[in-house]
Amino acid sequence: MAGMVARGGPAEKGPARAVEAPYTPAAVMNRAQTLIATLALLALALVAPALSPRAADAPTLREGVHEGADFLIGVPAKWNGGLVMFAHGYEGESPGRGSVRTEPASGYLTTRGYAWAASGYRSMGYRPDWFMADMLALRERVITELGQPRWTIIHGQSMGGHVAIASMELRPDIYQGALIECGVIDGVGLVDWLQAYTAAADYLSGVPLVTTPRPDFDALVAGTWLGLMGAPGAYTERGRRFDSVVKHLMGGDLPLRLEGMKSRYTMNLNPRDPGAQRAREFSRHADTRHIHYAIDAGLGIDEATLNREIPRATPAPGARSRETNPVFAELTGTIRAPVLAIHETADFRVPFRLQQDYRRRTLAAGTGHLLVQRAVRWAGHCAFEGSIRERALEDLVAWMERGTTPAGDDVLGDVTKLGLRWTPALHLDDPARRP
DSSP states (O other): OGGGSOOOSSOOOSOOEEEEEESSGGGOOOHHHHHHHHHHHHHHHTTSOOOOOSSOSSOEEEEEEETTEEEEEEEOSSOOSEEEEEEOOOOOSOSSOOOOOOOTTHHHHHHTTOEEEEEOOSSSSSOHHHHHHHHHHHHHHHHHHHOOOSEEEEEEETHHHHHHHHHHHHOTTTOSEEEEESOOTTTTHHHHHHHHHHHHHHHHHTOOOTTOOTTHHHHHIIIIIHHHHEETTEEOHHHHHHHHHHHHHHTSSOTTHHHHHHHHTTTTOOOSSOOTTSOHHHHTTOOOTTOOOOOOTTSSOOHHHHHHHSOOOOOOTTOSOTTTOGGGSOOOOOOOSOEEEEEEEEOTTTTTHHHHHHHHHHHHHTOGGGEEEEEEEEESSSOOOHHHHHHHHHHHHHHHHHOOOOOOOOTTSOGGGTTTTTOSSOOTTOGGGOO
16 A cells, blocks of 8 residues: 555655754753764764664654655653654645644653654645655654654644545554544545535626636635625625535534634635645645535525536546545545544634544444544634643543543534533634523
């Protein structure tokens, strides 16, 4: 299965470098001692491969470049064999390699004896296929430096969720668990959703959004389209129809849905070809032929008409092929190890609907018992309090080590009840605050 994942791409090859620095000032030697130690190590390095210590007196942070990607490795004072690999989110489209980010739960992990590693990826862009390989390469480096872990968790945020879930399906031999946070847990389902959103906006407004290229597209949205539709909280009649369709596309009347929608109401609109500065490769794989549109009664248009007349997107030639590139193919739900997902109910960048769709995939595959999902009643994307993430990690480790399946939400049930157990403090506009 490893051979199915492309390792090509604009990687910057060359010898890996690593810098190890103590976290605490107390661990810093004086300058003279440091110079003497450095010269001794340099002399040794000239005749033998550099060896990194497998244990340290204090937590250390190692950094460098490995196979064209920046990395960080956090090593606790006494490593207990647990390893968390952090895959970060989308950074946009531009030349050069991506930026490495510290594992968000680094302090929590270090104090509990777990090591962690984070890759900046070989490039920018939406390429979970390349980045999945970058994570595998970095894990091999960790093994070289620290030894074989007793288990490895992959922790993915946003696009990193696509990296994580693809890794769980395609490389079950590597990872013993996954934490997916505000993540693209249904893979290419995100680009399907975005294209379905724009197609509905096109049809219900009568404005040709799908076929208008940028920059004309942006002017059309800001002028004609907004004038016809209004905005959340101030809709026109056409806008109310669109809002009803989007409500169902998002997964139902989710808590704080309108609050989340306001921030990306126009930003989620994209023509079929999003343009060179957007995720063009991702968009090639869009397919909306399976999307079923729904609308509330009394809005002057019926469901059958919507599904018959809204234009559909089909993948580009050669796209969405499991044989060619399984990371950009439709996921199957065939996970073999525990996956714990946390997601804001009103995330409008990566909609909660993806959680529902992947739940359905696991039920069809007979793996639903390996997926636990928790909703947080909030509007925004990847805005979790640290305590939510830390509890999820603690519960995931207990699940892996002791077989204790953690509690979660029924994402296919009553969506108005989602997240009541996992939200530390309710939003001022949360309907659950009302008597």
